[in-house]
Amino acid sequence: MKIPVLMQQNNSQLVHYTNNNFINNYLNSFNWDQILATLTSKVITIVLLSLLFLIIARVGRSIIYHIFHHADVKKAQHPDPAKSSGRKRSKTIYSLLQNAYNYVIIFFWLYSILSVMGIPVGTLIAGAGIFSLAIGLGAQGFVSDIVSGFFILSERQIEVGEHVTINAINGFVSAVGLRTTQIRSADGTLNFIPNRNITSIANLSRGNLTTLIDIRITPDAPIKKIETIMDQVNEDKAGKDHNVIGDPLVFGTVYLADGSLAVQACITCKSGSEDNVQADYLQAYLTALQQAGIELPLSPQTVQPPKKPTPPASSQATATPFKMK
Known part of the structure; x- marks a missing residue:
């Protein structure tokens, strides 16, 4: 007699989501309070982590800027050409560090978010198998960009602020990054050139x-x-x-x-x-x-003025004597 009573009490405590009792029993098997608490906790953690990484990114960029800004001010006080070259080198390294720092912050932010969500990032990377191969093949261009950019910077082929011609694009170097080099043309166009596509560099700022x-x-x-x-x-x-x-x-x-x-x-x-x-x-x-009164041609080709045309021989009138009867 007690079992039917308990079943009636449990059934009375069930939340009726639909008219289907099976679906209602399945949904009532979840602890929604715990799920909501866990979800709220993860969302708050992700938001706090995002704010933390945002603060770290701004503080790091500010520190990098102040370090290179003070060094640039000291070099600007010396009109020595060697100091001027050093300023361009500092701008190039500053641009590269800012670019690399942003990539590092984004990587660790994504890693932290995935870890909070319970996704085993290390296991996924280690056991990706064919997906790792596909990603590796797709990232060949990215790796090639980084390697090419490393050699361009290590050999000091170009620096920020220099006048260059890269792959028939003429302008001034605006930034040198891990993946791309930015060239601003004379008309203001900002050209993004992948480092792996740079085949020839003509630096017009080295020497007279x-x-x-x-x-x-x-x-x-x-x-x-x-x-x-x-x-x-x-x-x-x-x-x-x-x-x-x-x-x-x-x-x-x-x-x-x-x-x-x-x-x-x-x-x-x-x-x-x-x-x-x-x-x-x-x-x-x-x-x-x-x-001095010297006349110069108005165009690369000097066109001679046309001569006065002469009437054709057939149209020239000839006087023929005639007799009056």
Whole structure:
């Protein structure tokens, strides 16, 4: 008599989720209070861990910034070119450390989250089997990027702030990371180049550069007079531009790629100032030649004006005598 009574009492305490008694018995077999408490605990732990790693990330980035900022300020007080090169090196290492630090923080954050959720990360990594092989094959590009970036940095091929040409992309190095190198072009475009795709690097910031200035002329132009005027401009501007190294040279008459003639001048200048020096001297040359009354072609090809056409022989009127009857 006691057993049916107990069963009736237990059935009365069951929570009826649906009209199906089997589903109700199955759902009532779970300890929902414990599940809710565990879930709440894990969510709170994940949130606290995320906040902790966020604080660690900001504090670490701040420490790295202050260390390199103070070193950069000290080097900026010295105008020595060697110090300037050291500043570029510091910016490159700073960019790399920031990039690597972010990857480390993200890795440990993900590892902590998975551990809190009860996922055996170590066991998964050790027993992944074919998945590890697939991940390894997919990560070949990532590893290649890191290895290529390591050699680029260790050999000091490029540094932040330098003017370079990488794979036909011209601009200034904005950042050097573990996976990509960022190049900002003259028009402001930020180019991301994977390190493994870098096949050729032309560094335009190492040493002095030579800029060529071509003054196009016509075949009947007074070449000697033009060269004399350009030499006079070089003498007048001597010592006025600290970016110019040595004395500019007037090579003389040369053929350009399009077949036109030009009087060419060569100027050696400091790296990074070649565009300004070229524009300055080109303006001075053209102004002096215009003041001397020398005409220069308006385009690479000089088009001769058409001659006055002559009427064809058939259209020329011929006077024929005729007799009046």
